[in-house]
Amino acid sequence: MLYIKLDRSRKISLTQQLYTGIIEKILNGALSAGEKLPSSRNLSRSLGVSRNVVLEAYDQLTAEGFIESAHGSGTYVADGTRMNGYRIGQVPQKKPLTGLLYEPDDTVIDFRTGVPDLSLFPVKKWGGLYRSVCESLDPITLDYYQALGCYELRYALARSLNKTRGVVCDADHILITTGAAQAFALTARVLTPKEHVIVEDPINNDILKIIKASGADVHPVIVDDQGIRADLLPDLNTVKYIFTTPSHHFPTGGILSAQRRIALIQYAESHGGYVVEDDYDSEYRFTGAPIHSLQSLNPDRVIYVGTFSKKLFPALRIGYMVLPPSLMEAFLNAKHLEDLHSPVLEQLTLARFIQDGLLDRYIAKSRRVYQEKRRCLVDALTRYFGGRVIVKGSATGIHLVAQFPGVLFDKEKFDRLLAGGVRLYPIDDHTITKGLFDDTLMIGYGNINNEQIEEGIRRIHAVIT
Amino acid sequence: MLYIKLDRSRKISLTQQLYTGIIEKILNGALSAGEKLPSSRNLSRSLGVSRNVVLEAYDQLTAEGFIESAHGSGTYVADGTRMNGYRIGQVPQKKPLTGLLYEPDDTVIDFRTGVPDLSLFPVKKWGGLYRSVCESLDPITLDYYQALGCYELRYALARSLNKTRGVVCDADHILITTGAAQAFALTARVLTPKEHVIVEDPINNDILKIIKASGADVHPVIVDDQGIRADLLPDLNTVKYIFTTPSHHFPTGGILSAQRRIALIQYAESHGGYVVEDDYDSEYRFTGAPIHSLQSLNPDRVIYVGTFSKKLFPALRIGYMVLPPSLMEAFLNAKHLEDLHSPVLEQLTLARFIQDGLLDRYIAKSRRVYQEKRRCLVDALTRYFGGRVIVKGSATGIHLVAQFPGVLFDKEKFDRLLAGGVRLYPIDDHTITKGLFDDTLMIGYGNINNEQIEEGIRRIHAVIT
Numbered sequence: 001m002l003y004i005k006l007d008r009s010r011k012i013s014l015t016q017q018l019y020t021g022i023i024e025k026i027l028n029g030a031l032s033a034g035e036k037l038p039s040s041r042n043l044s045r046s047l048g049v050s051r052n053v054v055l056e057a058y059d060q061l062t063a064e065g066f067i068e069s070a071h072g073s074g075t076y077v078a079d080g081t082r083m084n085g086y087r088i089g090q091v092p093q094k095k096p097l098t099g100l101l102y103e104p105d106d107t108v109i110d111f112r113t114g115v116p117d118l119s120l121f122p123v124k125k126w127g128g129l130y131r132s133v134c135e136s137l138d139p140i141t142l143d144y145y146q147a148l149g150c151y152e153l154r155y156a157l158a159r160s161l162n163k164t165r166g167v168v169c170d171a172d173h174i175l176i177t178t179g180a181a182q183a184f185a186l187t188a189r190v191l192t193p194k195e196h197v198i199v200e201d202p203i204n205n206d207i208l209k210i211i212k213a214s215g216a217d218v219h220p221v222i223v224d225d226q227g228i229r230a231d232l233l234p235d236l237n238t239v240k241y242i243f244t245t246p247s248h249h250f251p252t253g254g255i256l257s258a259q260r261r262i263a264l265i266q267y268a269e270s271h272g273g274y275v276v277e278d279d280y281d282s283e284y285r286f287t288g289a290p291i292h293s294l295q296s297l298n299p300d301r302v303i304y305v306g307t308f309s310k311k312l313f314p315a316l317r318i319g320y321m322v323l324p325p326s327l328m329e330a331f332l333n334a335k336h337l338e339d340l341h342s343p344v345l346e347q348l349t350l351a352r353f354i355q356d357g358l359l360d361r362y363i364a365k366s367r368r369v370y371q372e373k374r375r376c377l378v379d380a381l382t383r384y385f386g387g388r389v390i391v392k393g394s395a396t397g398i399h400l401v402a403q404f405p406g407v408l409f410d411k412e413k414f415d416r417l418l419a420g421g422v423r424l425y426p427i428d429d430h431t432i433t434k435g436l437f438d439d440t441l442m443i444g445y446g447n448i449n450n451e452q453i454e455e456g457i458r459r460i461h462a463v464i465t
Numbered sequence: 466m467l468y469i470k471l472d473r474s475r476k477i478s479l480t481q482q483l484y485t486g487i488i489e490k491i492l493n494g495a496l497s498a499g500e501k502l503p504s505s506r507n508l509s510r511s512l513g514v515s516r517n518v519v520l521e522a523y524d525q526l527t528a529e530g531f532i533e534s535a536h537g538s539g540t541y542v543a544d545g546t547r548m549n550g551y552r553i554g555q556v557p558q559k560k561p562l563t564g565l566l567y568e569p570d571d572t573v574i575d576f577r578t579g580v581p582d583l584s585l586f587p588v589k590k591w592g593g594l595y596r597s598v599c600e601s602l603d604p605i606t607l608d609y610y611q612a613l614g615c616y617e618l619r620y621a622l623a624r625s626l627n628k629t630r631g632v633v634c635d636a637d638h639i640l641i642t643t644g645a646a647q648a649f650a651l652t653a654r655v656l657t658p659k660e661h662v663i664v665e666d667p668i669n670n671d672i673l674k675i676i677k678a679s680g681a682d683v684h685p686v687i688v689d690d691q692g693i694r695a696d697l698l699p700d701l702n703t704v705k706y707i708f709t710t711p712s713h714h715f716p717t718g719g720i721l722s723a724q725r726r727i728a729l730i731q732y733a734e735s736h737g738g739y740v741v742e743d744d745y746d747s748e749y750r751f752t753g754a755p756i757h758s759l760q761s762l763n764p765d766r767v768i769y770v771g772t773f774s775k776k777l778f779p780a781l782r783i784g785y786m787v788l789p790p791s792l793m794e795a796f797l798n799a800k801h802l803e804d805l806h807s808p809v810l811e812q813l814t815l816a817r818f819i820q821d822g823l824l825d826r827y828i829a830k831s832r833r834v835y836q837e838k839r840r841c842l843v844d845a846l847t848r849y850f851g852g853r854v855i856v857k858g859s860a861t862g863i864h865l866v867a868q869f870p871g872v873l874f875d876k877e878k879f880d881r882l883l884a885g886g887v888r889l890y891p892i893d894d895h896t897i898t899k900g901l902f903d904d905t906l907m908i909g910y911g912n913i914n915n916e917q918i919e920e921g922i923r924r925i926h927a928v929i930t
Contacts, residue, residue, distance in 0.1 A: 001825065003629045005757060030627050042829075048752070061874050099616040101609040101805075118604040127599025134592025139583040144566040150565040164468045176907050178643055178804035185803045201508035282821060287513070313607035317807035337675050338650045339643035340566075343808055344780035357501075360466065364507075382647075447608075 001046045002038050014049050016055040023140060026066050026081045033082065037075040040460045110423045113251060113399040113444035114280075114310070116464035117369060121313050122362070128203035129347045129358075141344065147335040149320075150344050151174025157320055160354055165279065166296040167304055167323045167341075168448050175331055176342050180280065180307035180319040181206065185239070186338070187303060188214035188323075190330045195240035200228045202430040202437070203243065207278070211243065220432040223249050227256030230263035239271040241303070246294045247282035251430055251442045252401055253393015262372055268301050274324070276303045283363045286371045286395040300324045309351065310446075311363060312397065318342070318350060369423070370398055376450045377443065380457035398446035401427070407439050407464055410461055422459040466511045467496075467503050477516050483522040490530050491546045498547065500533060502540040575888045576866040578909035579718060579745075579775070584776050586899055587827070594823075595814045606809065614641025614785075614810050617816035622785055625819055630744065631761040632769055634787045641794055641807050642742040645745060645772035645784040646671065651803070652706070652768060652786075653679035655795045655877035660705035665693045668708065669715050672743070676708065685897040688714050690857070694722035695728035704736040706768070710749035711759045716895055717866055717908045718858015726759050726802040733766050739789070742767045746775045748828045750861040751836040758826075765789045773815065775829060775863065783807070783815060810825060835863055838910045838918060845922035860917070863911035866892070872904050872929055887924040 001097070004021035025031040040058060044051040058075060060066045068078045077162075150153060154171035161167035177183045179354035184207050192214040199208065199222035212218060219234050227249050228240055233242075242264055268275045277294045288365065295304040305321040312318075323331055334342065353359050374395065381389050381402055390403040408415075409426065417424055427437040441460075445453055469486035471479055488494040504509070505523060509516040523540060528531045530689050533543045567577065613619060619636035626632035635858050642648045657679040664673065666685035677683060684704075692714050698707075707729055711721035722728075733740045742759045760769040769787040777783075788796055800806065818824050839860065844853050846867055855868040871879075874891065882889055892902040906925075910918055 001629055001633050003828070005631060005761075029829070030624065078605070099610050099619070100605065100608075101611050104605050118607045121604070121607060123599045123602050123604070124596075124608065127596035130599070131589075131592035131596040134595070135586050139586070139588070140563075140565065140569050142583045142586060142780045144586065144774075144779045145564050146566050150562055154564070159495065162468075163490070164466055166468050168468060178807065181802075182804040191550060206802070206805075213802055279630055296470075309609075314609045314805075315607045317804065317806070319809040335547075337646075337671070337678055338803070339647040339782065340779075341782070342643065343782040343811060346811065419898060419915045433917060 002043060004047065005153065006047060006049065011276050013059075013237055014053045015056045015062075015241075018047070018053060019050070019060050022057065023066060026077055029082045031077050033077050033079045034367075035077045035346060037077065039074065051099060052199045053465040054107075054197075073242045077395075078222065080381065098380045102255055108423050109423055109448060109452050110420065111441075111443045111448070111456060112423070112425065113442050113443070113446075115314065115444065115447045116310050116312075116398060117366065117447055119315055119447075120366060122358075123313075125358070126349065126353070129343055130345065133345060133348045133352060134270050137185070141343070141348070145341040145344060146177065147332040147341050148172070149174075150347045150351070153347040156351045156354040160359070161293075161304075161306070161322065165282070165293045167293050168296055173323055173325060174336060175319060175321045175323060175326065176340070176347060177319040177335070178342050179309055179314075180278065180305050181210070182338075183305040184210045184243075184278075184317040185304075186334045187459070188216065190327070190334050191240045191274070193217040196236050196238065197240055198242040199432075200232065200244055200249065202251060202427060202433070205430050207243065208432070216240070218432075222436075223254060223432060225252075225254045225259060228264070230260040230267070232262075233267050236271065239273040241274040242268060242277065243276045244294070245278045245280065247279050248310040248397045250278075250280065250303055250425060252339040252437075253397070253399075255396070256294070261292075261297060264294070265298050265301055269298075271390050274301055274303055274327075276305060279304060279306050281397045284367055284370050286367070286374065287457075295322060297343075300326065303384055311359070311366075312350075315351070316346065316350075318346065370446070371395075373448075373450060373453060374400065374443045375444050377453050377457070384457050392440070396415050399442055400446040401437075401440055401442050402415075403440045404464065405439055409438060409441060417460060417463050420459050420463040422456050424460075429462060467508060469512065471512060471514065473639070479518045480521045482527075483514070483692050484525050485511070487522065487526060489543055496542050497545045498542050500636055501521055502542065504539065506509065538890060564783050566896065572881065573886055573888050574913060574917045574924065576906075576910070576913070576921060577888070577890065577909045578725065578907050578911075580700045580779065580861060580909065580912045581775050581777075582831065583778060583912055585831060585834060587823075588778075590823070591814065591818070594806050594817055598810060598813045598817060606813070609903065610806040610809060610850075612640065612797040613637070614639075614807055614815070615812045618812040618819075619785075619818045621819040625824070626769075626771070626787065630747070630758045632758050633764040633785055634769075638788055638790060638793065640786050640788060640793075640800060641812060642778075642786060642800070643784045643804070643807050644774055645743065647803075648768075648784050648786040648804075649675045649741070649743075650710075651796055653798050654794070654801050656705045657681040657738070661701050661703065662896075663698065663707040665709055665714065666897040667716060667892060668897070670895050673709065673895075673897070674681045681705070681720070683897075686899065688719060690719045692719045692725060693729070695725040695732070696819075698728075698732050704733070704738040706741050707733060708741045708743065709759070710743045710745065712744050712750075713859065715743075715745065716864065716892060717902075718862070718864075719878040720859045720861070721759070726757075726762060729759070730763050730766055734877060736761075739766055739768055739792075742771060743771060744771050745832040746862040748776060749832055749835050749863060751832065751839065752858075752860045758785060765791065768792070776831075777815075781815075783811065796870070823930055835911070837867040838913075838915060839865065840907065841915045842918050842922070845919050848924040849922050857905070864907055864909040866902075866905055866907050868905045869929065871903055874896050874903060876907060882925060882928050885924050885928040887921050887928075889925075897920075 001206050004018055006017050033367055040054040044054045066081050067075050069075050113384055120282055131270045149152055157174055158169050158171045166187040181421050188211050193213050197216040198219045201222050221232050295302040307319040308316055427442055428434050469484050470485055478570050503520040505516055509519045530543055531546050532540050534540050619639040621637055623634055623636045653676050659680050662681040663684045682700050686693050693709055729740050760767040772784040773781055843856055850902055859867045889906055893899050
């Protein structure tokens with residue numbers, strides 16, 4: 001309904017105020033050409049004035065050509081009535097921005113990490129599934145939920161995580177979050193004000209910021225090809241948690257060895273703390289035996305965090321955490337105080353997507369696609385650089401790291417790469433100890449195709465040789 | 466894909482381990498009757514064992530009747546192979562719980578506040594709109610977004626808020642949140658660690674908890690029929706913000722007078738703080754002139770918060786805040802560190818819902834429905850209680866408060882009401898100063914129909930007379 005400010009205490013008549021108010025909105029574009037005005041009956045009711053006031057204002061506006069009546073179908077704003085630069089009560093006009101974190105740029109090949117192949121996702125099928133959920137919905141489903149999130153998704157997830165990752169849990173130990181980011185934010189708020197926290201170095205910089213924002217005392221421990229160096233865990237009396245990416249270290253790509261897994265769990269036990277297991281892309285493993293989840297070693301000491309941002313798509317914002325029973329209450333309280341619970345209709349859609357076997361099928365398909373992209377990337381690196389490049393990390397995920405001994409990747413080099421048409425991101429964005437990876441590139445291949453991979457490596461080669 | 470823990474260092478053969486692992490999952494129900502097993506080729510690849518290992522295990526399981534092959538279509542778990550009470554590696558079985566905050570109970574009429582008419586929402590049309598958004602989607606839309614949320618929704622909201630509520634903003638001053646709850650949580654984190662905050666008393670108890678969780682020093686100010694008593698604002702040097710529900714005080718129903726609005730703004734200005742305007746249900750105003758938003762008085766001092774939980778439905782979890790430009794950066798940073806941004810496809814659907822005029826139409830329809838429910842409620846109260854009830858608050862929203870002079874609503878009375886088939890909630894759940902509303906009931910009428918309203922008042926009457 002149209003809102004016009006009317007003030008009965010002013011000397012100006014209500015008709016005149018209404019007339020001026022509508023003109024203002026037409027001039028500044030709040031009401032645009034062709035837009036339908038409310039009927040005089042509805043507007044008079046909603047503004048609390050007599051119908052005559054509205055009719056008189058409409059007559060005057062019609063006479064002056066601001067609005068037009070079409071017999072039997074109502075009153076519309078006339079064309080050509082917008083005045084550019086008119087500022088009183090102005091509203092913004094549409095800008096061509098999307099709100100995306102990274103605006104698309106066709107001239108550059110972007111080796112960004114952490115984004116899956118967006119054109120692969122069957123979004124039309126997903127839309128159809130969402131509609132079908134809506135078609136058969138009990139209205140009670142639209143009400144408020146407990147902080148956990150909706151049961152259908154937690155149940156489907158519990159079964160799927162047990163079957164595919166060996167995670168030990170039932171539906172009531174799963175908390176649905178707005179992406180994995182929120183799982184880390186909740187963990188930081190619940191567990192860490194002014195406590196000791198151990199993190200891998202390097203570590204995703206957003207996650208590090210989240211942990212630091214809680215006021216935690218952060219202790220970095222460096223990683224090697226087998227993940228975090230468990231032999232370097234600091235000598236402290238108590239540690240609240242250890243943050244780790246055991247299935248595929250971000251960004252260096254190592255898989256945490258069994259011995260170190262056991263060492264982390266034992267360290268957490270003896271220091272009265274927990275291990276936070278960030279299992280962000282373990283589905284995309286191309287060779288070898290499956291990797292056990294750390295959680296399966298001790299469900300009472302591990303907070304297991306997963307996300308659909310890499311499995312499906314980031315804009316979905318559905319993540320989940322599997323919590324030790326002793327922590328449930330504190331986490332549910334924190335989630336309730338943050339946003340009550342996450343949106344439900346997409347949770348129900350995702351539950352159906354899992355139950356109908358579409359998730360397993362989509363992951364199997366994605367795995368083949370990423371395996372091929374990785375093969376193509378390694379192949380191009382080898383062809384262009386031969387023995388001057390060392391591909392590091394395990395054959396898993398949607399990015400790899402490549403070392404170029406003797407090459408220095410500093411700010412100037414990244415600028416030159418960008419000028420050469422290829423965008424790369426310094427590992428030092430994600431390191432606490434700086435300078436250990438000056439000769440190494442993170443290369444994400446999730447959302448670019450094989451031709452772009454080939455051309456991108458050619459462009460890198462053109463710049464650094 | 467099926468996950469079975471295999472350990473090459475054990476003396477037991479891989480075939481035997483695989484066989485035992487699958488049996489375990491069948492016995493405990495992780496694999497249920499009729500479920501399809503992976504092909505031997507896929508399973509051997511994913512477990513990193515030779516195909517013969519899988520074929521031998523499958524042969525053995527088939528021979529023992531745990532699984533069955535259907536020619537040309539694969540291998541399935543046989544019927545009757547689940548063992549109740551088998552606990553090793555057990556996963557939970559489906560429970561009939563929904564995860565709803567309030568489980569439905571047909572035997573009780575629930576006068577809960579804050580929930581709209583869930584059966585009124587055109588959920589099938591919504592589902593169709595979502596699908597149509599998915600049908601024509603550019604894959605880039607599925608990527609990560611800036612903390613603000615997606616531009617289409619912010620743009621549609623800026624126009625709508627300007628037109629209907631006189632809110633002064635453009636799309637870049639709107640932050641999309643996971644419900645209004647998150648807007649309050651972000652405000653508490655950004656503005657209040659250890660600062661003075663003024664709140665209305667009564668105040669929604671969840672919001673009070675959120676504000677307190679930030680460590681704020683909370684000063685309650687009582688309300689009367691015209692909202693918060695601005696003449697009682699405390700004498701402090703600095704105040705970070707004042708929380709208020711000016712369009713319709715929750716729960717007592719008063720509308721903040723113009724004089725008090727100006728006083729609040731001036732107090733915020735002179736104390737270096739802000740006013741948080743919670744505009745949760747102002748759409749449902751049944752009589753009189755529209756109410757100006759407080760934000761329109763001074764967009765630099767007011768944080769305006771709205772939600773679609775009452776306009777559409779709570780499970781959607783879409784809220785928004787209009788922020789003073791000086792606060793944008795701090796709030797965007799806080800939102801990014803919490804969950805990066807809110808889910809996008811429903812934001813796009815909602816933008817279309819607004820642009821296509823469906824929101825205005827739905828609100829107009831809802832307003833008629835709630836007006837009729839309110840009429841029915843007041844009518845029933847009058848018929849049953851005559852002069853012994855005083856209906857308080859303005860004719861707006863989806864709840865009212867009713868005073869019953871001389872009646873005491875204590876815990877025992879609420880228990881008796883529940884035993885009498887009617888659920889009501891004490892106002893003292895939402896008060897800081899206790900005991901001022903002992904003779905007063907909050908009555909929510911959003912999600913019950915006219916027959917339930919009539920019968921509910923009859924049941925109240927049967928208990929308290």
